[in-house]
């Protein structure tokens with residue numbers, strides 16, 4: 001399919017409910033930019049890495065329920081493991097993550113010991129299920145030494161059934177400032193084959209203002225090295241809306257990013273919330289780009305990346321057409337979890353380490369956020385549970401609808417009817433009526449049996465998904481999330 005074409009066939013007819021339906025057959029995924037619509041719909045909303053979102057997790061959730069889920073997994077059910085390393089050597093002023101800033105590397109030793117203990121505890125509950133995906137996130141996973149990473153990988157292989165390395169995706173978030181280039185080779189030897197790297201901006205003035213100075217050469221060399229050792233699906237993270245950024249300065253950053261040619265690019269919107277995130281108090285709001293400038297940077301990113309052959313996957317993510325994410329989207333098997341988009345819908349997710357979240361058989365489970373209670377629980381041979389939620393039938397149905405829309409920009413009502421034994425138009429009559437303004441603004445097209453998000457609606461996918469979210473009835477709930485643009 002030629003992704004540079006932007007071909008839409010529309011037709012109108014009246015449905016028996018009286019709603020006007022606009023059917024559209026989209027043969028292309030190039031985004032359309034409509035500034036007035038972006039301004040109109042730019043409210044706060046969830047990023048839908050789960051449904052229900054983490055706001056619905058409760059401390060009343062019983063660890064015994066989670067254990068039952070782990071024990072009850074069918075033997076052929078594949079697993080995905082998320083490992084959280086909370087340490088960072090330096091603070092980035094824009095940071096809103098759960099992390100521990102320390103230059104005392106010895107602090108990590110106790111954490112590594114406890115992490116391995118948790119891995120063994122949790123693995124003992126799941127039997128021989130194959131572990132096919134491992135993701136290391138943080139914080140900064142490469143804060144740990146290669147020896148510590150090796151010890152943890154060894155504990156994983158000892159405790160879980162890990163099939164051959166070729167077919168197991170093992171990814172790691174890299175901070176090029178916190179790793180020696182020769183360690184890339186060691187990571188490859190340990191089985192790592194995917195990588196994501198934070199950049200944010202290559203402009204030195206911006207980098208100094210956010211306390212993250214990282215040269216283009218350092219980033220480029222790290223990626224060249226990673227490719228040499230067989231890493232695939234290499235991702236770079238960028239942020240727009242940082243202090244001193246202008247469209248002009250970001251043009252240069254993007255030129256350098258395109259020169260490096262990562263397989264994936266994530267572009268996040270900086271939300272300045274100094275009352276909630278202490279490090280952000282080091283950023284003066286006077287230095288931030290105006291709303292107009294920020295929007296023009298965002299528009300430039302979208303147009304430039306598409307011109308350079310990247311496809312918009314959705315929700316801040318771009319990928320080359322031959323990348324696994326783009327292929328999964330084309331084949332209809334893209335999914336979402338706490339790491340963003342993922343290619344394996346069917347895997348059950350186990351989280352280890354402080355604040356990590358797992359998703360097993362319709363249960364969400366989150367570990368405690370701080371190291372002290374984490375160590376204490378493991379000292380007592382208990383899982384370090386904090387909170388969770390057991391989803392109900394309505395949650396599962398709405399999750400299916402929201403994830404289909406956010407991953408594929410379309411929904412087949414007939415399939416949902418069949419899977420959940422409902423009459424979609426009847427069950428979601430209120431929600432379909434709430435879609436009317438989106439239809440009038442040509443963000444959404446409806447045929448009798450499909451919902452399709454148009455190319456101008458894709459940037460506003462969070463708003464469209466929010467229509468189907470049963471928990472978003474309170475304004476304070478909505479305001480707990482970031483702006484959609």
Ligand code: SF4
Pocket residue numbers: 087088090091092095096097099138139140175
């Ligand atoms: S942005 Fe990442 S590297 Fe920077 S302080 Fe936060 S977690 Fe650490």
